[in-house]
Amino acid sequence: MSKILLRTARGRAPARPRSDLGIPQARVEELLEARVAELGITVPDEENLALRDIVEELLTVPEANKVVARMISGLDIRYPLPGQPHPLLGRFLPGLDLRAGRGVVLSGSDRLRAAAAPWSAWVGYEVTVRELGAEAVLVRPDGYVGWTGSDAASLASALSR
Numbered sequence: 001m002s003k004i005l006l007r008t009a010r011g012r013a014p015a016r017p018r019s020d021l022g023i024p025q026a027r028v029e030e031l032l033e034a035r036v037a038e039l040g041i042t043v044p045d046e047e048n049l050a051l052r053d054i055v056e057e058l059l060t061v062p063e064a065n066k067v068v069a070r071m072i073s074g075l076d077i078r079y080p081l082p083g084q085p086h087p088l089l090g091r092f093l094p095g096l097d098l099r100a101g102r103g104v105v106l107s108g109s110d111r112l113r114a115a116a117a118p119w120s121a122w123v124g125y126e127v128t129v130r131e132l133g134a135e136a137v138l139v140r141p142d143g144y145v146g147w148t149g150s151d152a153a154s155l156a157s158a159l160s161r
Helices: 002-009 025-042 046-058 062-073 110-119 152-159
Strands: 103-107 123-127 136-139 145-149
Touching: 025 046, 025 062, 103 110, 110 123, 110 152, 136 152, 145 152
Parallel strands: 103 123
Antiparallel strands: 103 136, 136 145
């Protein structure tokens, strides 16, 4: 992202930055605009002081602070994934230890544990008491939710992708 920003600042960037990260094109442009705005308020010059004061004031509002924090950290990214619509599908799920480079199925169901067993070399299984809004959630190795549901065949299909 910083290379795109540098090229844009020098006037050498293409009209539409490309996305090689699987992030939708509109989201790449949105991130670029956010970074340019961030630079605009962090550069200490007279023209930006009033804007900087307004942004500082807005960031004292908890909801505004959350929105900006999610935007800057990338937690508001949502990958378009197949499956039944669910608030977690395609979103980052924080608080998991995925250092082994493996995905994880979060569920309390023995039936879904059995369905995930053939993929145990690539995917772990954790019994969870977290309220996730689904019987089970498949979290990819990058921390993004790749599947939600309760059907063992559907889980097996998601694991085989």
